[in-house]
Amino acid sequence: MxxxxxxxxxxxxxxxxxxxxxxxxxxxxxxxxxxxxxxxxxxxxxxxxxxxxxxxxxxxxxxxxxxxxxxxxxxxxxxxxxxxxxxxxxxxxxxxxxxxxxxxxxxxxxxxxxxxxxxxxxxxxxxxxxxxxxxxxxxxxxxxxxxxxxxxxxxxxxxxxxxxxxxxxxxxxxxxxxxxxxxxxxxxxxxxxxxxxxxxxxxxxxxxxxxxxxxxxxxxxNTRIPVMGHADGLCSVFLDESADLDKAVRIVLDSKTDYPAACNAAETLIVHEKVLLTVWPAVAEALLDADVQLLCDPPTISALQSLSSASGKLTSHVHQSTPDSYTTEHLSLTLSVITLPSLTDAIRFINAHSSHHTDCIVTENPAAASAFCRGVDSAGTFVNASTRFADGFRYGFGTEVGISTGRIHARGPVGLEGLVTYKYMLRSEKGHVVGEFGTGEGKKTYKHRGIEAKTVPFLE
Amino acid sequence: MxxxxxxxxxxxxxxxxxxxxxxxxxxxxxxxxxxxxxxxxxxxxxxxxxxxxxxxxxxxxxxxxxxxxxxxxxxxxxxxxxxxxxxxxxxxxxxxxxxxxxxxxxxxxxxxxxxxxxxxxxxxxxxxxxxxxxxxxxxxxxxxxxxxxxxxxxxxxxxxxxxxxxxxxxxxxxxxxxxxxxxxxxxxxxxxxxxxxxxxxxxxxxxxxxxxxxxxxxxxxNTRIPVMGHADGLCSVFLDESADLDKAVRIVLDSKTDYPAACNAAETLIVHEKVLLTVWPAVAEALLDADVQLLCDPPTISALQSLSSASGKLTSHVHQSTPDSYTTEHLSLTLSVITLPSLTDAIRFINAHSSHHTDCIVTENPAAASAFCRGVDSAGTFVNASTRFADGFRYGFGTEVGISTGRIHARGPVGLEGLVTYKYMLRSEKGHVVGEFGTGEGKKTYKHRGIEAKTVPFLE
Missing domain, CATH: 3.40.605.10 (Aldehyde Dehydrogenase; Chain A, domain 1)
Known part of the structure; x- marks a missing residue:
């Protein structure tokens, strides 16, 4: 320079x-x-x-x-x-x-x-x-x-x-x-x-x-200035053992195919091993019908062998995944799929692999929903709703600066609120000084009485 | 390393x-x-x-x-x-x-x-x-x-x-x-x-x-990680043209001498030229009585020539300031003093020289108080109150992490609230998908109806 x-x-x-x-x-x-x-x-x-x-x-x-x-x-x-x-x-x-x-x-x-x-x-x-x-x-x-x-x-x-x-x-x-x-x-x-x-x-x-x-x-x-980054979205959907089949199909399909190039599109599907032969084949069939390429681990591949209707696509659209598949933001009609034995493993997997943008659980079990929302360390933790909802307009902010992938100051979709900070205004009528307060004799104590106010009364 | x-x-x-x-x-x-x-x-x-x-x-x-x-x-x-x-x-x-x-x-x-x-x-x-x-x-x-x-x-x-x-x-x-x-x-x-x-x-x-x-x-x-810094405090007090003499004396004295080593102690005093011969001499006398060293510009020095009671200290405690005086955090019984012709100049001076920690105006004029609080770009803008009030305990936070000199995420005294961020939790009962919303025929529109809730009902 x-x-x-x-x-x-x-x-x-x-x-x-x-x-x-x-x-x-x-x-x-x-x-x-x-x-x-x-x-x-x-x-x-x-x-x-x-x-x-x-x-x-x-x-x-x-x-x-x-x-x-x-x-x-x-x-x-x-x-x-x-x-x-x-x-x-x-x-x-x-x-x-x-x-x-x-x-x-x-x-x-x-x-x-x-x-x-x-x-x-x-x-x-x-x-x-x-x-x-x-x-x-x-x-x-x-x-x-x-x-x-x-x-x-x-x-x-x-x-x-x-x-x-x-x-x-x-x-x-x-x-x-x-x-x-x-x-x-x-x-x-x-x-x-x-x-x-x-x-x-x-x-x-x-x-x-x-x-x-x-x-x-x-x-x-390259800077000392604070940075509010808007970068990749590596979002995932987890099909819990109590996932409803119809919801699973709808949500995975929308999360992947509604707008694959968006940062809130799903890139990874996690299948609880207990639904490998029940929910997963129907979800896979819908994805194959929508022309989605699947990068699968061995259990999710095996579970598809019984699929007859989409059999033509089993060779053209279903491929073995590699470890890299689960850290790739495809931004296209490609989805990485993995089987895990429990909710806890799914939470750990997401925390280790996702970009902490938005992750969804499909479940009918309230305890699993609660654990997922608490345990997944992402800006958005969704229950039975498409990851594509992560958006300032859909959230009701009217507009957005972007979707922050940091967690300081503003996280997730950033509206006008993310562009403000605050300052403290203190006003005394008497010329208050700190020396009058304390624990000694004749000293005052702080009252800390809440004031109901939406604006500062002395600002013009 | x-x-x-x-x-x-x-x-x-x-x-x-x-x-x-x-x-x-x-x-x-x-x-x-x-x-x-x-x-x-x-x-x-x-x-x-x-x-x-x-x-x-x-x-x-x-x-x-x-x-x-x-x-x-x-x-x-x-x-x-x-x-x-x-x-x-x-x-x-x-x-x-x-x-x-x-x-x-x-x-x-x-x-x-x-x-x-x-x-x-x-x-x-x-x-x-x-x-x-x-x-x-x-x-x-x-x-x-x-x-x-x-x-x-x-x-x-x-x-x-x-x-x-x-x-x-x-x-x-x-x-x-x-x-x-x-x-x-x-x-x-x-x-x-x-x-x-x-x-x-x-x-x-x-x-x-x-x-x-x-x-x-x-x-x-040396890091990409966000930094919440707690550093210097270069606080100032401005004596406006309508400053009350008694309040001015109390506030300047407390701001400077209550605990000079603290980051919320005043380091600079700005005197409106209209109060050079009225308020300033009394403030100076109180400061000299408290053994404060004054680093003054020529007008504030001249204005003290009439001070008889403290005349002994005029030579030992009053010195000519240099440009550096106004960017120095003394952290001791030393105060830099400058005369300025207007409130606007005082706001500009503070924005250019202070560390954006806490600054105070002494004034009886509500319009001046309002302009000061809006115009001074500091974490604390105080009206007729000592800068020493800038503190988590005094603000009612119970305790503090420190006083943030940054303006992102948390500014000023940081309590427990400064150590939290937020996440978005979205729950659907039906398996909502984005594809159902939009402007076409049969599409739904977002309702964005506010919910009164202090906690998330589905979290256990």
């Missing part, structure tokens, strides 16, 4: 911090105003933005033809596909209409007469968000940052540079029509800038990488 | 993770039971522990005599000083009696008929806690970890090795009388072990260093 990048990065980071600090004195209604302006800017710049997107798409198509880019990446670039453009606009308004996540009191106590303590939610500060191809993420993340009161520096994939540049321009124009500084949301283009920014922990408060495990780890290795 | 340390570290970290996972299936009442056993073990081993503490003290005294250790460090080592031993025992029981921080529902929603989502607090996993001299911290941290359901690996200062070894033995004995694995709490002795453990992000979930800024930064530089 050159000294030039360092300088630029410092200028960008400083401007972001200054914008954040200045914004703390601006009413939160102005942030909502900015989001409405943003929607209007996007509407008026639509033709221009889609033309830029076409240029990105053409350049990408050449890369795909030259074998330098995957065609799935190409698909994600297209901002004019289906209802993507309209959803992006709707998302801005939906987020604008959500309740303000800041200014909410989560703990309040009267420490003494006329000495009141409030813990109140507030923005984190400056976010550095690093994400891959999809250009609409620029607008999604900017929207979430503005709504939650955080300044943000955004780095998208280079494939969408032209589109992202115009989306950023629209964000700038929108901010310029409010009292929020335009450096509140800034876009950067190069990896060198990212590297330089990762050094600046005095200005940047949280790094949010959305991408592969290796992206997240490489960032964690 | 040798391969031997790597091996030992891996064994320790793996054992901690296994103990954590096993403990998730044990009732939380067993953790409370362990704390009562711990208290009993400490009572019976008192003589032995205090004898070991004497040996640590003697060794430390030789280090002090040889000029290799500060005498303040020596003081902190003494476990038999004042009511330290009894407070340590009482702390164990106090924490045992606090409400369980785990199993609490913080969000619950019915996504569909018979499809219920619960966000429920749970332990983080394996904590690596690194702290300095005071040996009783071994017991404090072990107590907090056990109560919150986290496994912990503890590394204290080498000065207290003998004492810490016996305290750890008591913890092991206590755990062995419960169904919690004894590797739930482990003590390590060497820095090489710490270095090796910082690599093991597959087993360790959070590092909690309590010490200097340089300790915290060095750890952040």
């Amino acid at each position: 050159s000294t030039g990048d360092d300088k630029t990065a410092t200028t960008i980071a400083r401007a972001a911090k200054a914008a954040f600090e200045a914004s703390q004195l601006i009413a939160s209604s102005e942030r909502v105003h900015a989001l409405h302006e943003l929607r209007d800017e996007l509407v008026s710049a639509k033709a221009e933005i889609l033309a830029a997107n076409k240029r990105d798409l053409e350049a990408a198509r050449q890369e795909v033809d030259a074998g330098c880019m995957s065609s799935s990446l190409l698909k994600r670039l297209d901002l004019n596909k289906g209802d993507k453009w309209d959803s992006m606009l709707q998302g801005v308004i939906d987020v604008a209409n959500l309740p303000d996540p800041t200014g909410i009191v989560t703990y309040a106590s009267e420490l003494d007469d006329e000495l009141e303590l409030y813990r109140v939610s507030c923005p984190i500060g400056v976010l550095l968000v690093i994400f891959e191809a999809r250009p609409e993420v620029v607008v999604n993340i900017a929207t979430l940052a503005i709504k939650s009161g955080n300044a943000a520096i955004l780095k998208g994939g280079k494939e969408s540079n032209e589109t992202a540049r115009l989306l950023s321009k629209a964000i700038q124009s929108a901010l310029s029509k409010t009292s929020i500084p335009s450096t509140y949301i800034q876009a950067i283009q190069t990896r060198a800038e990212v590297s330089a920014l990762l050094e600046l922990d005095q200005y940047i408060d949280l790094v949010i990488p959305r991408g592969s495990n290796s992206l997240v780890r490489s960032i964690q290795n | 040798s391969t031997g340390d790597d091996k030992t570290a891996t064994t320790i970290a793996r054992a901690a993770k296994a103990a954590f996972e096993a403990s998730q299936l044990i009732a939380s009442s067993e953790r409370v039971h362990a704390l009562h056993e711990l208290r009993d073990e400490l009572v019976s081993a008192k003589a032995e522990i205090l004898a070991a503490n004497k040996r640590d003290l003697e060794a430390a005294r030789q280090e002090v005599d040889a000029g290799c250790m500060s005498s303040s460090l020596l003081k902190r080592l003494d476990l038999n000083k004042g009511d330290k031993w009894d407070s340590m025992l009482q702390g164990v029981i106090d924490v045992a009696n606090l409400p369980d921080p785990t199993g609490i529902v913080t969000y619950a929603s019915e996504l569909d008929d018979e499809l219920e989502l619960y966000r429920v607090s749970c332990p983080i996993g394996v904590l690596l806690v690194i702290f300095e001299a005071r040996p009783e911290v071994v017991v404090n941290i072990a107590t907090l970890a056990i109560k919150s359901g986290n496994a912990a690996i503890l590394k204290g200062g080498k000065e207290s090795n003998e004492t810490a070894r016996l305290l750890s033995k008591a913890i092991q004995s206590a755990l062995s009388k419960t169904s919690i694995p004894s590797t739930y709490i482990q003590a390590i002795q060497t820095r090489a072990e710490v270095s090796a453990l910082l690599e093991l992000d597959q087993y360790i979930d959070l590092v909690i260093p309590r010490g200097s800024n340089s300790l915290v930064r060095s750890i952040q530089n």
Whole structure:
């Protein structure tokens, strides 16, 4: 990285911090105003933005033809596909209409007469968000940052540079029509800038990488700034000895095939040995009918020998698994299958192999459900429900930053709540001092009387 | 670091993770039971522990005599000083009696008929806690970890090795009388072990260093594991133009002199230029009477020329400040003083110079109080109250892990709540699948009906 990048990065980071600090004195209604302006800017710049997107798409198509880019990446670039453009606009308004996540009191106590303590939610500060191809993420993340009161520096994939540049321009124009500084949301283009920014922990408060495990780890290795990673999902479904056959078939099928490329799709199926010859063959048949490739251990292979209807697929779709099968995120119509002798073994296996994202038990036994939910150390522990439900929209958050694979600050699907922290505000009417409290004669003791308050009464 | 340390570290970290996972299936009442056993073990081993503490003290005294250790460090080592031993025992029981921080529902929603989502607090996993001299911290941290359901690996200062070894033995004995694995709490002795453990992000979930800024930064530089740092406090008091003189004197005096070595003591005083000749001289006089050294900018020095009563100290105790004065954590009877022309300048100055720990405004103007609390980006923003109130016990948390100088996950004084995260539990009665929901014909929509619940009904 050159000294030039360092300088630029410092200028960008400083401007972001200054914008954040200045914004703390601006009413939160102005942030909502900015989001409405943003929607209007996007509407008026639509033709221009889609033309830029076409240029990105053409350049990408050449890369795909030259074998330098995957065609799935190409698909994600297209901002004019289906209802993507309209959803992006709707998302801005939906987020604008959500309740303000800041200014909410989560703990309040009267420490003494006329000495009141409030813990109140507030923005984190400056976010550095690093994400891959999809250009609409620029607008999604900017929207979430503005709504939650955080300044943000955004780095998208280079494939969408032209589109992202115009989306950023629209964000700038929108901010310029409010009292929020335009450096509140800034876009950067190069990896060198990212590297330089990762050094600046005095200005940047949280790094949010959305991408592969290796992206997240490489960032964690290179910064003192806290990282909220959004990486792989290695989810599993466990068919307990009391699994209901119909539920097992429905859930495994949905978890695997509803959207195989998603991080909340199932990659591993664990079969309790007591249901090897009862539940498993029916589940396998449904999976084979859906064209799923099965990587099986010897017991689950043997148990399928009696399957006649799907026999044609037993050779083409059923293969012996290897130890690696159980640590692979297939992201395709492939499922690893293993037999285990007990619930306890299943919990241990999941804790050792899963990515602690979302795991499901299919069971009719409440004690097994309870043990599974307590024992499995994942962001989501599901009973008789598809792993695909692990999603901010489905959870009712309206929108999501992503699905955090860390367990500090925010875990699982992260909504606006994951972009706030809190501060303590203490107010005395009398000029309280600590020296008056204690155990000696004439000393006061703390009252710690709970206060019912949803907002801080002395904040204007 | 040798391969031997790597091996030992891996064994320790793996054992901690296994103990954590096993403990998730044990009732939380067993953790409370362990704390009562711990208290009993400490009572019976008192003589032995205090004898070991004497040996640590003697060794430390030789280090002090040889000029290799500060005498303040020596003081902190003494476990038999004042009511330290009894407070340590009482702390164990106090924490045992606090409400369980785990199993609490913080969000619950019915996504569909018979499809219920619960966000429920749970332990983080394996904590690596690194702290300095005071040996009783071994017991404090072990107590907090056990109560919150986290496994912990503890590394204290080498000065207290003998004492810490016996305290750890008591913890092991206590755990062995419960169904919690004894590797739930482990003590390590060497820095090489710490270095090796910082690599093991597959087993360790959070590092909690309590010490200097340089300790915290060095750890952040050397690990992918999230770090909850407890470092410097550079707190300030701002005398606004409407400051009440009596409150100003009381608050500045208490903030500076109640316990100057604490991280919540004030290090900087900011004087609004409009009160330079009214409030400031009285505050200065009280500080000089309390033997405080003042590092002043030219206007605050000039304003003191009229002080007659304290004139003797004007030469011995009042000195010209340098730019460094305002970024120094004095931790002694020294205070840096600066004049600024406005509230806005004071907020900017604090955001640029403070360590974002705790800052106070002395004012009779509600608008100024509100702007200060919103604009100052610190864990604590106080109105007319001493910075010394920033403390877990005073806030009503019963006890504290420390005062976090980070802003992610937990900020300011960290109680048991700072040692938990959450997971999502989703239960269906019917075997719900995502494919049934959507916008097409016959598709269901999400209900997102709030559920009033404090605990998860299907957990046993």
